Amino acid sequence: MSEGAALEEFLAQSRERVDSDLRDSLPAETEPPAELHRAMRYAVFSGGKRLRPGLAFGAAVAAGADPECATPVAGAVELVHAYSLVHDDLPALDDDDERRGRPTVHVAFGEATAILVGDSLLAEAFAQVARLPEPAAAAAASSGLARAASSTALVGGQVDDLAFVPAEADLESVTSIHLRKTAALFRFAVWGGGVAAGLEAAPLERLDGFGRAYGLAFQLADDLDDADLSECSILHVLSAEQARGRARELLQRAVREIEPFGSDAWALAGLAKRLEGQLPSNP
Amino acid sequence: MSEGAALEEFLAQSRERVDSDLRDSLPAETEPPAELHRAMRYAVFSGGKRLRPGLAFGAAVAAGADPECATPVAGAVELVHAYSLVHDDLPALDDDDERRGRPTVHVAFGEATAILVGDSLLAEAFAQVARLPEPAAAAAASSGLARAASSTALVGGQVDDLAFVPAEADLESVTSIHLRKTAALFRFAVWGGGVAAGLEAAPLERLDGFGRAYGLAFQLADDLDDADLSECSILHVLSAEQARGRARELLQRAVREIEPFGSDAWALAGLAKRLEGQLPSNP
Numbered sequence: 001m002s003e004g005a006a007l008e009e010f011l012a013q014s015r016e017r018v019d020s021d022l023r024d025s026l027p028a029e030t031e032p033p034a035e036l037h038r039a040m041r042y043a044v045f046s047g048g049k050r051l052r053p054g055l056a057f058g059a060a061v062a063a064g065a066d067p068e069c070a071t072p073v074a075g076a077v078e079l080v081h082a083y084s085l086v087h088d089d090l091p092a093l094d095d096d097d098e099r100r101g102r103p104t105v106h107v108a109f110g111e112a113t114a115i116l117v118g119d120s121l122l123a124e125a126f127a128q129v130a131r132l133p134e135p136a137a138a139a140a141a142s143s144g145l146a147r148a149a150s151s152t153a154l155v156g157g158q159v160d161d162l163a164f165v166p167a168e169a170d171l172e173s174v175t176s177i178h179l180r181k182t183a184a185l186f187r188f189a190v191w192g193g194g195v196a197a198g199l200e201a202a203p204l205e206r207l208d209g210f211g212r213a214y215g216l217a218f219q220l221a222d223d224l225d226d227a228d229l230s231e232c233s234i235l236h237v238l239s240a241e242q243a244r245g246r247a248r249e250l251l252q253r254a255v256r257e258i259e260p261f262g263s264d265a266w267a268l269a270g271l272a273k274r275l276e277g278q279l280p281s282n283p
Numbered sequence: 284m285s286e287g288a289a290l291e292e293f294l295a296q297s298r299e300r301v302d303s304d305l306r307d308s309l310p311a312e313t314e315p316p317a318e319l320h321r322a323m324r325y326a327v328f329s330g331g332k333r334l335r336p337g338l339a340f341g342a343a344v345a346a347g348a349d350p351e352c353a354t355p356v357a358g359a360v361e362l363v364h365a366y367s368l369v370h371d372d373l374p375a376l377d378d379d380d381e382r383r384g385r386p387t388v389h390v391a392f393g394e395a396t397a398i399l400v401g402d403s404l405l406a407e408a409f410a411q412v413a414r415l416p417e418p419a420a421a422a423a424a425s426s427g428l429a430r431a432a433s434s435t436a437l438v439g440g441q442v443d444d445l446a447f448v449p450a451e452a453d454l455e456s457v458t459s460i461h462l463r464k465t466a467a468l469f470r471f472a473v474w475g476g477g478v479a480a481g482l483e484a485a486p487l488e489r490l491d492g493f494g495r496a497y498g499l500a501f502q503l504a505d506d507l508d509d510a511d512l513s514e515c516s517i518l519h520v521l522s523a524e525q526a527r528g529r530a531r532e533l534l535q536r537a538v539r540e541i542e543p544f545g546s547d548a549w550a551l552a553g554l555a556k557r558l559e560g561q562l563p564s565n566p
Contacts, residue, residue, distance in 0.1 A: 027435055033442040036434050087402060092394035111375035115398065116442055119370060120434035122402065126409050127433065130426035138422035143413035150410065151319050151403035152310055159316040159399055 007270040011054045014067070018053040018074045019045070025075065025131075026124065039109040039117045040124075044082045047100050051271075052077045052189040055214070058267035059193025059207050062258060073141055073192035076128035077185060080149050083121035084185075086114055088158060122149065132196055141195050148188035157181025164232040171237045175216070178234075182222075183215025190214070190268070206257050213254035214272060220247040224280045244279050251276045290553040294337050297350070301336040301357045302328070308358065308414075309407065322392040322400045323407075327365045330383050334554075335360045335472040338497070341550035342476025342490050345541060356424055356475035359411035360468060363432050366404035367468075369397055371441060405432065415479055424478050431471035440464025447515040454520045458499065461517075465505075466498030473497070473551070489540050496537035497555060503530040507563045527562050534559045 001009070022044055027037045053074030057067035089096040089104040090111065097107050106114035129145055132138040148154060157180030164177065190211035194204045220243050223233040234243045251272045258265040284292070305327055310320045336357035340350035372379040372387040373394065380390050389397035412428055415421040431437060440463030447460065473494035477487045503526050506516040517526045534555045541548040 027433075031435065033434070033439050033446070036439060036442045040434060083402075087398055090398060092398060112445060113442070115370055115373060115375060116434075116438050118402070119366075119405065119432075120438045122405055123429050123432040123438070124434070126425055127429035130422060130429055132422075135422040136418040139413060139415075139418040139425070142409055142422070142425040146406050146410035146413055149402075149406040150310075151316070151323060151399075151407070152314065155399050155403045155406070156316050156319060159319045159396070162395060163316070 003266075003270060004274075007267065007274060010058070010267050010270075011050075014054040014057045014074070015050040017057070017068070017071060018050055018078060021071050022075050022078065025128070035109065036113060036116060036120065039105055039113050040120055042108060043086050043105050043117055043121065044079065046082075046102060048078070048081070050074075050078060051218075052081055052185065055186065055189040055211065055268065055271060056193035056196070058265075058271060059190045059210075060197040061267050062207070062261040062265040063194050063197035063199050063203070064264050065197035070193040070196040072128045072131040073189070073196045076125040076141070076145055077189040077192065079121045079125035079128060080145065080154070080185060083118040083125070084154060084158070086121070087118040090114060093158075093162065125149075129192070134198065137195050137198065141192050144188055144192060144195065148184045153180045153184035157184070161232045166229065166236050169232070169236045174232060174234055174237055177232050178216055178219040179212070182219040183212050186215030186218060187211035203260065206260060209257040210254045210268060210272075213250045213257065214275070217247040217250040217254070217272075217275060220244075220250070221275060221279050244281075247279055248276055286549075286553060287557075290550065290557060293341070293550050293553075294333075297337040297340045297357070298333040300340070300351070300354060301333055301361055304354050305358050305361065308411070318392065319396060319399060319403065322388055322396050323403055325391060326369050326388050326400055326404065327362065329365075329385065331361070331364070333357075333361060334501075335364055335468065338469065338472040338494065338551065338554060339476035339479070341548075341554060342473045342493075343480040344550050345490070345544040345548040346477050346480035346482050346486070347547050348480035353476040353479040355411045355414040356472070356479045359408040359424070359428055360472040360475065362404045362408035362411060363428065363437070363468060363471075366401040366408070367437060367441070369404070370401040373397060376441075376445065408432075412475070417481065420478050420481065424475050427471055427475060427478065431467045436463045436467035440467070444515045449512065449519050452515070452519045457515060457517055457520055460515050461499055461502040462495070465502040466495050469498030469501060470494035486543065489543060492540035493537045493551060493555075496533045496540065497558070500530040500533040500537070500555075500558060503527075503533070504558060504562050527564075530562055531559055 029038045031037055056070045056074040060067045060070035086105045088094050090106055096104055105117055129141040130138050157177050160177050161181055187208050191204055191208045194207040220234050224243055254272045255269050258268050312321045314320055339353045339357040343350045343353035369388045371377050373389055379387055388400055412424040413421050440460050443460050444464055470491050474491045477490040503517050537555045538552050541551050
């Protein structure tokens, strides 16, 4: 199997693993309140690529562990991602009616339910990491997830994104938003996969560095892909060519971070390479 | 000092301990996004009685421990309580403009900020329990908090409360809402105080039983206090006299649950007795 084919196979298995686990562990649609539980599953099973779970599993593999051990972390990160999209789409925030070709949760189920779906998914994410069998790993992962989802990370980035003023933007302010709104959760995914695999502080720091660089590059790719300049975008402060160069640099830095893991880090390195190959050339 | 005066002193100390800890541990108002952090503190420091923290500290004392050890649990339960009020007050939910004589968070700071304040406080609650020094206690408390805040507990109770139809109510359906919307968090407070104190499964079950009975009685007292029959209330299915009798019974059951702790459980027993004394006699 080629390197690329092995990576696609790995991603497909990651998706299947996390989806099957979430299908089993989320409250059943028949459990009351049934409407809430239907809406939670609508939000979670919406055709996402499950890239963050793939990174969590890739980190476990880099640590020499069975990827399976990172399933609670992979599920948690996907639930936080899903919650943040449901709340971001609300009328008071981004006011989006559609996501991935379907009505958003508040359009399909009403605003009250959408708010409570987000709240429930966030709580459920912590129930996921609490399932890690080693108490020290469960406690560390829970702490890291709380940090990633906090007002100084994910939520703070969203707040500053909403208040973004293009005329005042510079590379530092845009990067600060990207670090919190996007990279924080990628960092948690990769670091958390290592925590689930039982890694010590020094290799965990390497994984965190990978997640940080990868997450920033991911957001640059997203900005290059979406020319909507009414929102925070790197294209307010860099040309497309500069942004591509910066993303490439970040991905090379990401790969350097995981060199100590050797060939075990093949999936993480592959994901960085894959993202580099996907950088839009004509924004 | 009389029993009553000792309990009031204990409650005042509990309030001071949890408030001082939250003042130190929540992100500073100067930290960006400053507006979000101001709004978070506005929501948390709003003149609440800190009864749930008092119960968490009371449980630690019952376990023979220094109440201080339960501070992360006390802070967490208060943050979840605060988050749930901020989201409940939103226009799409209860649409309340005032709480404790002040504008609600969405009135004072806007709806987007109110949604994100609630999200941040929920994440912050998990950061609090993650501070418990014993990893097994931190992991257990995090798991219990996730359960209490979940779609099958706190959030599910709120959903069924919003959809409540007085004509269809019976004792079972009203109690099911009370158990989830109110008692789940009281249970976590008392049980979590025991977890922080390092208790084993059997005494923890006793504390959980106390929290369950106390929480149900608390909601009955609240219903007796507030004659708003447009919402879910025990007064749809019981007379005021019956509801008072039921609350008294629940509080006696609560006290029986903690008998094995002997005189160490003085604060919990005192809180049950105090609530019995506060049951409104003329609803």
